[in-house]
Amino acid sequence: MRLLEKLSRYLSNYRQRTGQQQMAVATGAAIEAGKSLVVEGGTGVGKSMAYLLPALMAVSENGARALIATSHKPLQDQISKKDVPVVAQLLKEEGKRPLKWVTLKGLSNYFCWHSADEEQGKIAVDPVAAKVIRYAAAAGLEFNGDFEELPFDVPPETKALLSATSDDCLGKKCPQFSRCYAFKVREEAEEADVVITNHSLLTLDIQSEGMIIPGQYAFYVIDEGHNFEDNATKANGLTVTLGACRRFLNSDAVKTATKIASARIETARTNYDRLQQAIIQLWNLPAEQTRFKSSGGNEDENKRLLKTEVPSGLALAEDIKSLAALIRAVPPKTDEEGARLQRMAKQGLSLAERLEKICAIGDPNLVYYAERLSYSPVEARRRPDAAAYAINAMPIDVSGYLEKWFDENTVIVTSATLSDGQNFDFFKKRVGIRNADTLIVPSPFDYAGRVRLFFPRTENNAANGGKTYATLTEQITQLINSVSDGRILVLFTSYAALDYVWRRLNDHEEFRLNPQRPLFRQGESQMQRIISNFQDTHNGVIFGTRSWWQGVDLPGMRLLIIDKLPFPQLNDPIINARNQDIEARGGSSFNEFMLPMAIITFRQGAGRLMRQEDDRGVIVVCDDRIVRQRYGARFIKSLPASIPVLGSIKDLHPFLESFD
Incomplete structure (x- = not known):
């Protein structure tokens, strides 16, 4: 698409890429033909612009309406506050009609005046709640009620105190209805050309046959599609x-x-x-x-x-x-x-x-x-x-809730990790997509030249729990010490392993008292605060579990350590039930569910290393099943390009130094 070339006017670091062009053309063709598309775009492709430009062009030219759904609020905010305004301005300068867009969230995201009236006793002892009320009263029409738009942080318990839910919202019968922020946003959504929302609201709308999100839409875009099944599960659960x-x-x-x-x-x-x-x-x-x-x-x-x-x-x-x-x-x-x-x-x-x-x-x-x-x-x-x-x-299975909707609508589903490294069959089956074109757009980054893999050997067997936390701690300590310059992210598959390694490393004065190698732990403060503090350092180390495997952007990493292959935990009742359901139908829960799930999660985690074109580093997997078990090759092949494997921990430092 020729308009991609003009994005450099608005984005200072923009570089047009062949993969982005390919994805944009495929997205535009799918929308024009009324067909669905499942497209995987590797890191650096520029997925947001690749679907936004053809999507908003279709809206502007044809008078169609579009809905975009994401999994996480940061991407939702990026799309609504940065990406869509850029594309809308570009289209306007090309003579297209102006566009209206709005971000639509669930009721609990908006300040509710009636809740404030009802909870005056609790508000009296909650200074943040009182601050929210003062701000809303002073801001008037300049405040849209979204807690995320406030110039200060609001803790979850205060948000719960000052918001309504579908269980207790009185709608038009509410005495404060004329001041209802949530209703005003819904009114704006009815008039908007583009509505930006989240997976949960979309799946609730699908289940209720259009009773949650106002308006009709010519097509839908589901970004961060790898989370769609999980979010649909939560939204349809009780x-x-x-x-x-x-x-x-x-x-x-x-x-x-x-x-x-x-x-x-x-x-x-x-x-x-x-x-x-x-x-x-x-x-x-x-x-x-x-x-x-x-x-x-x-x-x-x-x-x-x-x-x-x-x-x-x-x-x-x-x-x-x-x-x-x-x-x-x-x-x-x-x-x-x-x-x-x-x-x-x-x-x-x-x-x-x-x-x-x-x-x-x-x-x-x-x-x-x-x-x-x-x-x-x-x-x-x-x-x-x-x-x-x-x-x-x-x-247990959300595909039954979703397949009719996918059959009847034009839907673009995208993410960096939708396939298991081979095809989209697993993802499509899990969410009920029966008819859709597919496309894999590889990352433009030089993984083969700038990334290496390393698999520490151990005599213990991780598959049966034989590898002790002490052995893991020893490995991670050696790995951290082997990299004198650069940031490190350690990804764990369990809180127990994280806690053990964290405590042992803090017992060592070389880590605890070393300002040149600060340690950050998931849970010690909010994620964004940890990221901010980490980015202020040159040699920090973050220890995180599942929430750090995806959606975290940390440029400048030198070492990414994964403690175990991230197979789903059978102690999760939903995972357990899905395995039993597959086995009851004569299938193999390992091959049909556990393995592809683990590979997709592994790809998400490994994707934390290369965030920019000039990044470089080593991905370390402290689980020898990746070389000892036959299925280990599928994990390795699922990664971009053909990444060389280092033979020894002694090779890490020379490889990283070779770029300086």
Whole structure:
């Protein structure tokens, strides 16, 4: 596309690439033909511009409307605040019509004036909440209600305090409806040419047949497509925490409604206690009845399988329904009290509906399990009334929810890691894509010249847990010491391994007291703060688990260390159920699910090293299965180009020094 050449006017570091041109042409052709396209673009291709330019051109020329969905907010913000404005300006200068675009998020992302009215007691002891209210009042129309647009950070618990959810939003019946930020954004979305949203809202809209996102769209773009199945799973799942049940039963609305029906609340509290005991009892049952085991044989102490109907939960659901009806029947003294009562009644009915569906254990496509929640000490102090248990029902296979929608719409799905290194069959099957063209656009970066692989040898067998954390710590220590100049990222497949290695390295004065080699650990502060501090150093080391395997951009890396091949953990009940589903149909869960999932995750992790054309470094895999097992070759072949393998740790330093 000739317009790609003109992007250099607006992007100072822009370089046109053949792969970007190829992807843009394929995207434009798919949109014009009304066909779907699954396209993988390697790092450096420039995927966003490759799909935005043909997509927005189609919108501008044909009057079509488009929806773009991402997995993570940073990319959503980049598209809406940087990329789309550039393309829209370019098209305008080419004589195309001006475009309108809007970012649409879920209700919990927007400040709610009614929630602020209802939670005045809690706001009085939350200085950040009070700050949000003052800012919103002073900003007027300049503030769109999005917490992310505030010039200061808002912790999750404050966002929850000051926002509404679909469970309790009163819509047009709300006394603060005229000031509703979420509704105003939805109105803007109805008029916009392009709506930028997230995977979760899109999948909820698909499930509800268009009731969540306003408007009709000629085509859709799903970026970060490798996360689409996971996000669809969460969006279509059900969760009820015991804390939510208890807060409803202890609410002022319930107290008001049961002044003349005290027996009903006592029955509800009895059933709540029975449900809580039934859940706690799961941790005392034999392992084979309720527990999930990891691939290493370790039991997950925080999850227990629900196999049979939960009578106490069903009884509590009926009690909550009755209490909600009593709340609705209370004659309010003021309009404000009426709105508060109606909101709590709606919240109760939604809670009861989810509780009933979970405790009935009636859908064969759902896996049901109880979960013991882990709160940080800070969160525990802020949530003293939160019973630390939840019950869940999650879909085993989301393709059934999605395949009709994919059949009926033009959808462009893209990511750097959609294939397993061979084809797209695994991804397409998992999300229900039956008819789509496919394209793989390789990275333009010189992986063969600027990257090396290294596989430390060990006599222990990682497959059966034989490799000890002590051995892993020794390997990582040697690797860090072998690189005197440059940043390092260490990716772990478990928190246990990260914690062990982190503690042992901090026991060494050479690391703990060395300002030239600062260590950063996932969880010690927010990810963006860690990244910012890390980028201020020249020789920092980050230790991270799964959230650091993707979506993290750290130019200037010299060493990327992966502790184990990232096979999905069998102690995840959803993974466990998906494996059983495949085996029940006569398939091989390892070959059809575990292996391709691991390869895609491995590719995501390995992709953290080369973020810019002039980056260079070594990818180290501390799991000898990659050379010892037959399937290890598939991991290696899934990487870009033919990356040479170093024979010894002594070769790392000379290779890196060769670029200086």
